[in-house]
Amino acid sequence: MNYFKILAFETSCDDTSVSVIDSNYRVFSNCISSQTKHEEFGGVVPELASRLHLQNITWLTQLALEKAGTDLVGIDAVAVSINPGLIGSLLVGVSFAKGLAYAINKPVIAVNHILGHLYAIKLDYPHLEPPYLALIVSGGHTELVYFSSRTEFEIIGRTRDDAAGEAFDKGAKLLNLGYPGGPVIDRLARTGDPAFVAFPRGLDRRESNDFSFSGLKTSIRNYLSDKDGSFISEHLQDIAASLQAAIVDILIKKTLRYARQQRIERIVVAGGVSANSYLRERMQKDAERTGIELFLPALQYCMDNAAMIGAAAIEKYRLGDFAGLDLNAFSTKGLRLL
Ligand code: KG4
Numbered sequence: 221m222n223y224f225k226i227l228a229f230e231t232s233c234d235d236t237s238v239s240v241i242d243s244n245y246r247v248f249s250n251c252i253s254s255q256t257k258h259e260e261f262g263g264v265v266p267e268l269a270s271r272l273h274l275q276n277i278t279w280l281t282q283l284a285l286e287k288a289g290t291d292l293v294g295i296d297a298v299a300v301s302i303n304p305g306l307i308g309s310l311l312v313g314v315s316f317a318k319g320l321a322y323a324i325n326k327p328v329i330a331v332n333h334i335l336g337h338l339y340a341i342k343l344d345y346p347h348l349e350p351p352y353l354a355l356i357v358s359g360g361h362t363e364l365v366y367f368s369s370r371t372e373f374e375i376i377g378r379t380r381d382d383a384a385g386e387a388f389d390k391g392a393k394l395l396n397l398g399y400p401g402g403p404v405i406d407r408l409a410r411t412g413d414p415a416f417v418a419f420p421r422g423l424d425r426r427e428s429n430d431f432s433f434s435g436l437k438t439s440i441r442n443y444l445s446d447k448d449g450s451f452i453s454e455h456l457q458d459i460a461a462s463l464q465a466a467i468v469d470i471l472i473k474k475t476l477r478y479a480r481q482q483r484i485e486r487i488v489v490a491g492g493v494s495a496n497s498y499l500r501e502r503m504q505k506d507a508e509r510t511g512i513e514l515f516l517p518a519l520q521y522c523m524d525n526a527a528m529i530g531a532a533a534i535e536k537y538r539l540g541d542f543a544g545l546d547l548n549a550f551s552t553k554g555l556r557l558l
């Protein structure tokens with residue numbers, strides 16, 4: 221019970237991932253197969269995603285075990301993300317994990333994908349425990365959550381419309397930069413001027429801790445409507461930097477404002493958007509200035525991966541919090557401790 225190894229699965233969207241991790245948060249393997257096929261459609265096609273998960277999950281499992289230098293006999297439990305996500309994709313992971321656990325007679329641990337993103341921080345800071353404020357920013361979620369303990373949390377704010385990652389993706393689509401938009405905007409913005417266009421900061425002046433990003437998309441569309449192709453390509457970096465600043469500024473401002481108001485000393489950022497270099501640099505500087513300690517996941521654990529699912533499963537294993545073979549996937553959004 222003291223030392224154990226978990227085989228973890230993540231198939232909630234368009235990345236198939238399998239990882240072997242131990243009870244000390246040591247990652248032995250974290251294999252990810254990203255489905256690039258969706259690029260030609262400008263977004264994730266759910267039916268295609270589940271079919272690709274099905275094609276990849278077996279060989280990825282073999283690879284993850286091989287890289288970890290173990291076989292199924294060395295595995296003590298199987299963990300899998302069960303929500304939120306695309307239902308067909310989740311079902312591939314859940315069915316595979318249950319079948320495997322049954323075959324090797326080991327328990328299954330159900331993990332909420334958003335909680336998994338948060339636990340990615342444990343892979344670099346295994347001893348980090350609440351209380352802390354968490355900013356969770358992914359393709360489907362934008363939530364400011366206060367964790368007072370491992371088992372108690374309060375949602376402080378959330379997006380009223382688009383998620384932060386979605387805002388990056390939709391902005392990139394309007395600029396014909398393909399999908400996903402976050403990484404390409406991040407790269408272009410490095411040489412651009414963030415003050416080139418004053419895109420709106422959603423719910424900026426309000427005291428509310430909620431976010432709103434749908435106005436930004438409309439504003440970009442309006443801005444681009446009277447610009448010709450050569451102007452856009454000449455100023456692509458500047459437009460990307462301005463778009464990025466509009467998303468990141470408000471995320472940082474509201475998170476730090478709440479932390480200061482409540483005298484919270486530690487902040488954790490999680491989810492795909494936590495890979496954003498401008499967010500990482502700016503937030504680090506601003507947090508330091510106010511004496512707040514900031515914890516950012518390592519870049520390789522920001523986006524969807526199975527190691528974070530395994531990390532979230534470790535405590536559940538210790539608590540004996542196992543799922544039955546009637547475990548099912550569900551697509552409902554939101555953070556849960558399950
Ligand atoms: O957490 P994640 O991998 O999947 C979900 O659970 O949604 O997040 C994916 C999102 C996408 O919207 C993607 O554009 C965004 O994270 N993203 C980024 C960066 N890398 C990924 N956004 C901004 N800057 C990045 N470097």
Ligand code: ZN
Pocket residue numbers: 333337358359491492523524
């Ligand atoms: Zn995710």
